[in-house]
Amino acid sequence: MEKQTEEKIVLDEIRKILEWEDPFHMPATCDIPCPEEFRSLLDEVKRLKMENYDLNCALESSADSIHITDGEGNVLRVNAVFEKSTGEKRENIIGRNVRYAEAEQIYVPSVVRLCINERRKLTMIQRTPKAGPKSDAITTSTPIFDDNGNIFRVISNARPLNYFSLIYDYFHDVRDNNLDSPSGIELSSKDPEMQSLITTAHHIAQVSSGVLITGESGTGKSLLARYIREHSSRSEHRFVELNCAAIPESLMESELFGYEAGAFTGASAGGKQGLIELAHHGTLFLDEIGDMPLSLQAKLLQVLQNKRITRVGGSKEIDVDIRIISATHQDLEAMIKNDQFRQDLYYRLNIIPLELPPLRQRTADIVPLTEQFVAQFNSNNHKEVVVSKAAYARLLRYNWPGNIRELENLMERLVATNRDGFIKEEDLPENIRYGDLSEGLAKIRERRATLPDIMEDLERQIIKDAYQKYKNSYKVAEVLGISQSGANRKIMKYVTKSNGALKKE
Numbered sequence: 001m002e003k004q005t006e007e008k009i010v011l012d013e014i015r016k017i018l019e020w021e022d023p024f025h026m027p028a029t030c031d032i033p034c035p036e037e038f039r040s041l042l043d044e045v046k047r048l049k050m051e052n053y054d055l056n057c058a059l060e061s062s063a064d065s066i067h068i069t070d071g072e073g074n075v076l077r078v079n080a081v082f083e084k085s086t087g088e089k090r091e092n093i094i095g096r097n098v099r100y101a102e103a104e105q106i107y108v109p110s111v112v113r114l115c116i117n118e119r120r121k122l123t124m125i126q127r128t129p130k131a132g133p134k135s136d137a138i139t140t141s142t143p144i145f146d147d148n149g150n151i152f153r154v155i156s157n158a159r160p161l162n163y164f165s166l167i168y169d170y171f172h173d174v175r176d177n178n179l180d181s182p183s184g185i186e187l188s189s190k191d192p193e194m195q196s197l198i199t200t201a202h203h204i205a206q207v208s209s210g211v212l213i214t215g216e217s218g219t220g221k222s223l224l225a226r227y228i229r230e231h232s233s234r235s236e237h238r239f240v241e242l243n244c245a246a247i248p249e250s251l252m253e254s255e256l257f258g259y260e261a262g263a264f265t266g267a268s269a270g271g272k273q274g275l276i277e278l279a280h281h282g283t284l285f286l287d288e289i290g291d292m293p294l295s296l297q298a299k300l301l302q303v304l305q306n307k308r309i310t311r312v313g314g315s316k317e318i319d320v321d322i323r324i325i326s327a328t329h330q331d332l333e334a335m336i337k338n339d340q341f342r343q344d345l346y347y348r349l350n351i352i353p354l355e356l357p358p359l360r361q362r363t364a365d366i367v368p369l370t371e372q373f374v375a376q377f378n379s380n381n382h383k384e385v386v387v388s389k390a391a392y393a394r395l396l397r398y399n400w401p402g403n404i405r406e407l408e409n410l411m412e413r414l415v416a417t418n419r420d421g422f423i424k425e426e427d428l429p430e431n432i433r434y435g436d437l438s439e440g441l442a443k444i445r446e447r448r449a450t451l452p453d454i455m456e457d458l459e460r461q462i463i464k465d466a467y468q469k470y471k472n473s474y475k476v477a478e479v480l481g482i483s484q485s486g487a488n489r490k491i492m493k494y495v496t497k498s499n500g501a502l503k504k505e
């Protein structure tokens with residue numbers, strides 16, 4: 001056969017394959033009269049057609065909305081879920097730029113646009129004002145680079161937020177207010193000061209400025225740091241934590257900056273990345289920053305200024321992009337006055353100060369937090385313990401020097417050791433039932449109680465306790481060293497009032 005005729009036959013065949021709608025019944029190529037090399041070309045075209053069919057099926061049957069653009073943000077492809085969730089027909093969006101979609105409120109902000117600007121993979125919540133809040137979706141846009149480092153494609157996939165709430169409901173039975181926290185860090189409060197702090201934390205999560213969290217031990221500084229990270233655009237990247245008080249000074253430098261092979265005796269042969277390097281593009285949480293030695297404070301300041309580090313024993317400078325959240329229970333300003341903390345570093349770290357109030361100033365949160373912990377430990381221990389009203393009253397009066405951690409630990413112990421399903425006043429430790437002298441003094445200082453209030457409180461507890469134990473006023477009088485009539489009067493005052501009539505002795 002003539003070469004030209006052969007080529008025509010093959011070209012016709014290729015056209016047929018490409019136009020074939022039903023991939024399962026593509027034309028057979030074995031009986032086409034042509035040389036072997038052309039036949040294998042036809043087979044390759046068939047294979048590509050089939051592969052394209054598979055990819056289309058994958059795209060169209062994906063549960064996520066899929067959206068593909070070129071490097072300029074011009075939309076090339078979207079799938080059926082995209083059409084369904086945005087209400088936009090594909091022919092209306094394909095060929096247009098993502099800025100059009102933003103201007104038309106189809107999706108805002110365009111994660112593709114931000115991804116092209118920042119030249120990195122981004123995950124963010126993308127709102128869909130035109131289609132309504134039900135279609136707001138968590139969207140990941142991934143840039144694909146060509147050999148010259150230019151963005152060639154941006155592939156985005158999005159899943160509506162209500163999908164995550166379904167999963168949440170499945171595991172937690174009930175929804176609560178904290179679903180906006182993607183990986184489940186919950187921060188809620190009934191205390192107005194704390195509520196405004198949570199709102200601020202939410203807002204400032206988006207910027208990369210340094211945050212300094214202050215507050216007494218156990219107030220939730222680490223939790224707040226994680227919460228900020230979770231709501232930031234860095235949430236896809238690492239959250240690296242260093243407790244400056246928990247690591248010896250001699251190790252802290254290599255821990256933070258890493259080291260090159262053979263930098264010091266005992267250094268591992270291949271060298272090691274430091275925490276700052278590990279946190280590249282992410283968040284570095286420096287807990288107990290007040291314990292960072294002065295020499296390292298100077299080095300940390302350099303990192304913040306130059307955005308570069310050099311490993312211990314190395315000379316190469318490595319670029320780093322980190323956000324630092326630091327926390328302390330110490331008074332850094334006093335430390336600056338005593339030359340224990342560098343003022344210049346303090347200003348760098350403290351661009352956004354967040355002060356966590358102690359639990360004793362967030363009394364509105366004591367009951368909800370107790371309920372939350374009891375529910376959590378009930379579920380861990382397969383129990384259904386509840387807290388009595390009187391016990392709550394005690395918890396509310398206590399000074400909570402150990403803050404939320406103390407409350408959490410106490411509830412863990414009380415639930416685990418509980419036998420009758422009821423946490424009563426007398427199950428609480430003595431310091432909570434009676435308070436201690438310093439608690440009383442603090443209350444007086446803060447004008448939350450007067451001396452007579454505190455004395456009466458103490459007396460009430462002592463009488464109630466003794467009566468509960470001995471069940472009659474004679475014994476109470478004897479044990480407490482008071483007259484029987486005095487004991488009777490006090491029992492009438494403190495026990496009868498709350499318990500109804502005194503039992504006949």
Ligand SMILES: Nc1ncnc2c1ncn2[C@@H]1O[C@H](COP(=O)(O)OP(=O)(O)OP(=O)(O)O)[C@@H](O)[C@H]1O
Binds near residue numbers: 217220223
């Ligand atoms: N708002 C909150 N809701 C529920 N649990 C909380 C809350 N805040 C703190 N906690 C819990 O209290 C405990 C102490 O919190 P965290 O470790 O964050 O405090 P901290 O201020 O960093 O303590 P430290 O100063 O000792 O490092 C943790 O177990 C944490 O999960």
